Amino acid sequence: MGKISTPKALRGPDSAFSLSSLLSNKFFVFNAQPKGGFVNEYVGEVIDEEECRARIKHAQENNIGNFYMLTLDKDRIIDAGPKGNEARFMNHSCQPNCETQKWTVNGDTRVGLFALTDIPAGTELTFNYNLECLGNGKTVCKCGASNCSGFLGVRPKVRR
């Protein structure tokens, strides 16, 4: 069993994603979206950081490569694996056409995905996970953007 580094994605409210499915699933829009338009809500089971770590550890020990976790605030994470919607199939891109925004709705924080540009119907939706690597190893980014960094979570860090 490998050592699990604490991902930066779990440490602050501004960072978005930890690991996710890469290229195994995709999410396309049916209808054209105007710039700034609301695309979808990122929903799932809300868990705390301890539970998140436990799930990641479990996944790593069982060679489960897909995570669908997004930091909600400093104590809570959305795990879209068990109870998520199709938003979890959005892939990472270094030049995404969507972004996450956090909104307070009736006193609770919710995460929406919004179009960064005008998006024609049938386009694959992407956003930047801003992720740090979980565990060991690099994940190759295949987004194809001209500014692609080449890897997701370039520097795995071990925090004590």
Ligand SMILES: [Zn+2]
């Ligand atoms: Zn890329």
